[in-house]
Amino acid sequence: MPKVIDDFVRMCSDGYRLGFNEANGGNASYRMTEEETDICKNELGFDRKSPLVKMNTEVKALAGEYFITTGAGRLMRNVELDPEGSLGIVQIDEAGSSYRILWGLKDAGPTSEFETHLLSHCVRKEASHGQDRVMYHLHPESLIAMTYISPLEDEFFSRAIWRSMTEAVMVIPEGIGVLKWLVPGSSDLARMTCKKLEDYRAVVWAHHGLFVTGSSFDDAFGRAHTIEKSASIYMKILSSGREILQDISDDSLKKICDKLGLKINEELLNG
Numbered sequence: 001m002p003k004v005i006d007d008f009v010r011m012c013s014d015g016y017r018l019g020f021n022e023a024n025g026g027n028a029s030y031r032m033t034e035e036e037t038d039i040c041k042n043e044l045g046f047d048r049k050s051p052l053v054k055m056n057t058e059v060k061a062l063a064g065e066y067f068i069t070t071g072a073g074r075l076m077r078n079v080e081l082d083p084e085g086s087l088g089i090v091q092i093d094e095a096g097s098s099y100r101i102l103w104g105l106k107d108a109g110p111t112s113e114f115e116t117h118l119l120s121h122c123v124r125k126e127a128s129h130g131q132d133r134v135m136y137h138l139h140p141e142s143l144i145a146m147t148y149i150s151p152l153e154d155e156f157f158s159r160a161i162w163r164s165m166t167e168a169v170m171v172i173p174e175g176i177g178v179l180k181w182l183v184p185g186s187s188d189l190a191r192m193t194c195k196k197l198e199d200y201r202a203v204v205w206a207h208h209g210l211f212v213t214g215s216s217f218d219d220a221f222g223r224a225h226t227i228e229k230s231a232s233i234y235m236k237i238l239s240s241g242r243e244i245l246q247d248i249s250d251d252s253l254k255k256i257c258d259k260l261g262l263k264i265n266e267e268l269l270n271g
């Protein structure tokens with residue numbers, strides 16, 4: 001398999017093994033580079049005769065682009081056993097209103113969240129000046145647990161995640177967006193997620209999970225993994241019932257970012 005497919009498969013397998021993607025929970029997509037598209041075209045062969053599928057949304061900013069996506073109803077656990085049955089490569093048409101499956105996705109369409117993914121790609125492609133290519137949705141348990149006992153506010157979650165583990169502010173110096181519970185697959189969820197992605201690379205869906213983006217599989221997966229680890233430390237601290245004697249101060253958070261040349265979101269810090 002081409003490296004980009006192997007890398008995508010590895011993210012799916014890691015997500016399953018870490019308990020982020022049970023059953024058919026979660027989905028992922030990747031906006032391919034031209035070079036990766038050429039390699040896949042040569043090695044896998046693209047089926048140009050597959051029918052165009054009309055979408056409910058229009059994504060002009062992604063016209064002609066190629067994506068790897070997980071399939072509807074497919075299990076992350078099974079992706080490594082059957083990449084061609086679980087994943088697919090699709091191309092958006094020149095109008096940005098239809099897509100065509102070029103490889104994989106045997107007997108399946110793209111994930112039911114595909115249009116949410118595409119709208120998210122539009123937002124992050126612009127916000128990151130073309131850098132962000134991965135969209136990954138997962139069900140991390142500690143972060144979900146947090147959404148039952150915490151105010152559903154960007155500021156609260158950002159500070160709690162930042163302060164629970166030193167590494168956290170390095171992966172989300174801009175903070176984390178938080179949405180109330182919304183129907184999975186709904187246009188409201190897509191619209192509100194996209195709004196948050198204008199400012200953040202990670203969005204919490206209350207009582208449901210997390211949606212992250214990144215420039216590479218390592219970047220996106222690492223962001224999700226670090227956020228969940230920090231959330232799990234936060235929940236362990238609360239569960240201990242002990243008084244917190246010390247934690248990472250605002251000043252320390254700023255120092256971490258200064259050292260790495262990152263810009264911490266001061267609005268969340270001072271709010």
Ligand SMILES: [Zn+2]
Binds near residue numbers: 137
């Ligand atoms: Zn989900």
